[in-house]
Amino acid sequence: MQNYEMMLIFTPVLADDEFKAAQKKFTSFIKENGGEIVHENAWGLKSLAYPIQKKTTGLYFVVEFTAPTDLNAKMEIQLNRDESVMRHMVTHLDKFAVAYNNRKRNAPAKAEVKEETVS
Known part of the structure; x- marks a missing residue:
């Protein structure tokens, strides 16, 4: 089993329920073909660096998932x-990237910085 991270950019014309159905479609495909979902994160609507199919968002x-190597061709x-x-x-993650993602995911929220008042 190898560790992978997949980023998908869906067309912005999808409704919210269609977007969730598309996410579920690919996570289910991974699970059905012997993979295991480690973490998923829907970023939502973002601007693109350059237009794709005349769309700017x-x-x-x-x-992030673990799967056998033959899954990539099917996916x-x-x-x-x-x-x-x-x-x-789809990016193959080495052990350092996996450790970094775990630390980033499990890190406590940043402590709020208290402002000091000058008298």
Whole structure:
């Protein structure tokens, strides 16, 4: 089992329930093919760095998962078939990236800085 992180950019014309259904579609696909979801994060609507298909915004979704290596080829086919996916990127995570993601995810909220008043 290898560790991966996948970022998907969906078309911004999806309704909220369609966006959630698309997220569930790909997380379910990972689980059905022997993978395990570690963490998922829906970023929502963000501006794109450059226009894609004449759109300047997209719905971002990031999922971290562990899966066998043959899953990537199967998922690539599904991602290319889905018209709601504008862009996708799957990244293999080494042990340092996995440790960093765990620390970042489990870090306590930043302590509030108290302002000192000068008398």
